[in-house]
Amino acid sequence: MRILVLSDIHANLSAFESVLESAQDDWDIIWCLGDVIGYGPDPNECVSLLRQNEHMSLSGNHDWAVLEKLDLKTFNEDARAAIQWTQSMLTEDNCSYLKDLPSIAIAEPFTLAHASPRQPVWEYVLDRTTAAENFQEFSTPYCLVGHSHVPMIFEQLNQHEVEWYAPMYERQVSLNDNRLIINPGSVGQPRDYDPRAAYGLLDLDDMTWEHRRVAYPVEKTQSRMTDHGLPERLISRLEYGL
Numbered sequence: 525m526r527i528l529v530l531s532d533i534h535a536n537l538s539a540f541e542s543v544l545e546s547a548q549d550d551w552d553i554i555w556c557l558g559d560v561i562g563y564g565p566d567p568n569e570c571v572s573l574l575r576q577n578e579h580m581s582l583s584g585n586h587d588w589a590v591l592e593k594l595d596l597k598t599f600n601e602d603a604r605a606a607i608q609w610t611q612s613m614l615t616e617d618n619c620s621y622l623k624d625l626p627s628i629a630i631a632e633p634f635t636l637a638h639a640s641p642r643q644p645v646w647e648y649v650l651d652r653t654t655a656a657e658n659f660q661e662f663s664t665p666y667c668l669v670g671h672s673h674v675p676m677i678f679e680q681l682n683q684h685e686v687e688w689y690a691p692m693y694e695r696q697v698s699l700n701d702n703r704l705i706i707n708p709g710s711v712g713q714p715r716d717y718d719p720r721a722a723y724g725l726l727d728l729d730d731m732t733w734e735h736r737r738v739a740y741p742v743e744k745t746q747s748r749m750t751d752h753g754l755p756e757r758l759i760s761r762l763e764y765g766l
C-alpha cells in the first residue's frame with residue numbers, strides 16, 4: 525500500500541492539483557492531516573477534490589474555526605478574515621463532511637495528528653524538546669503531523685534524546701529503525717522559504733518515506749485571492765513560501 529500524505533492544503537486548488545499531477549499513480553490512498561480550507565480561494569473545490577479520491581482525512585484548527593468549533597479570536601486578523609470569507613462560501617454538504625472528521629487517528633503503525641499527538645489541533649512541533657515530549661504521547665512506532673507547514677523529521681534516539689532532520693527530497697528514507705515524527709510540509713501555504721507545494725509518499729510494503737516538492741502556478745492562486753478580496757499579506761506570502 526502506497527500513501528500520498530498531504531497536509532495544510534488551505535484551499536489552494538492550483539497547489540493541490542499540481543501535487544496530484546506530480547504524484548501521478550505513485551499512490552493508492554491519500555492521508556490528509558487536516559486544514560483543507562482557510563487562507564486560500566478555493567475551499568469547496570479543494571474539499572471536493574479530496575472527497576473524489578480514495579482518502580482518509582483529519583481536521584485542523586482552520587477547519588474547526590470555519591465550523592465554529594474554535595473561537596475566531598485565537599486567530600490573527602488576516603487568518604480570521606479568510607476564515608470568515610470561507611464560512612460565507614462553504615457549501616452545507618462540505619461543512620457536514622468536515623464536521624465529522626477527527627483531529628487525531630491511528631492507522632498502524634502510524635498515529636496521525638493535525639498538530640501534535642499531545643494537542644492534536646494546536647501545538648507546533650518545531651523543536652527537539654517539543655518533539656521529545658510528544659514521543660511520550662503516542663504509542664505507535666511512527667507519527668505524522670502537519671500544522672507547522674515546515675517539512676521535517678524527528679527521530680527518537682532514546683528516552684531523552686531526539687535528532688532533527690531537514691527533508692531530503694526525492695530520496696526514500698527507511699522506516700525500520702527508531703521511532704519518528706514526520707511532517708510532510710504544507711501543500712497550499714509552505715512556510716520554509718520555499719514556495720513549492722510540499723507532500724510525502726509513504727510505502728507501507730517497503731516501509732519507506734519520501735519528502736517531495738513541486739512548483740505550482742502561484743500567480744493563479746494569488747489572482748483568485750485578489751478577486752475574492754482576501755488579505756494582501758496572505759496573497760504575497762505564497763510567492764516567498766513563508
Ligand code: ZN
Nearest residue numbers: 532559584671
Ligand atoms: Zn495550516
